Amino acid sequence: MTDRPSDQDHGLPPYPPSASGAFYDAIAAEGRFALQRCADCAQFLYPAHDVCPSCLSTDLPLVDAPPQGQIASETTIRATTNPYFQDRLPIRIGLVILDCGPSMIAFLDDGAGMGDRIGVSFRPDTFGRAMAWAK
Template sequence: MPPMLPPQPRSAATLALVAPAAAGRFALQCCKACGNFIYPVRNICPTCLSQDIAVTDAPAGGLLLSETTIRITGDPFFRERPPVRQGLVRADCGVTIIAILHRDCPPEGRVRLSLRLDRGGKPLLLAFPLHPESSEVADDPSLRDLTMDPAAAAAHLADPDRP
């Protein structure tokens, strides 16, 4: 039986975040006309309606506003995984993001945002604590189980049809 993958449908605009996610960078869409960062991804800027949008590295800091732990879900992929902490983060670049939280993120404190690839090769927003002692995917079994390692990410970018 093939491994179960995260939910797959994503828009073409979301797929533009795959390269920064494979590199572990925090990048979002940014409107070239008005300079505002955009999240969730869109085909036009919600501020000025420009279609001139590019994916750009964004300030990675943010403030965790609230959080919840998802213990029960109808999605088969997540049903087989440990509980997942998700939080609402007000990013320093001005957008509000729902991110998967590292286990050591403080409640309602400062966090560092990152994009990584999920097991299906799609972008996944993560939040990490600011202190460096435990600020990587490998430190949290829940995040490690949801994400693709960097070597596999490079292989996935070279051959997107590879599992």
């Protein structure tokens, strides 16, 4: 046990940065929506992978991806013990099935709901981390 307060005590992001997350952080900063796409079988991948789950290729470049999909489910988070999210309540999130194949959890803009056709984007949060948004 240490005397060092946790990151969450200071309202910092609730997760450490990851190597795969850096892909999306850079894309969000550029205002792009891009995903990995297998160069061998053309499958789009999300989240980031080291190996294509369909053909086992390791040639997985980031490419601009079609940002459309449909909201398959939604929920509203009204309470949390995490200080990072307490000032952001209520938080609406949903499962988005992208037209290009993968599914992702995304924050939902006002007016977006289950069954809606939407556009998805990566937006940087206040710490520069990519967050998926559907509107």
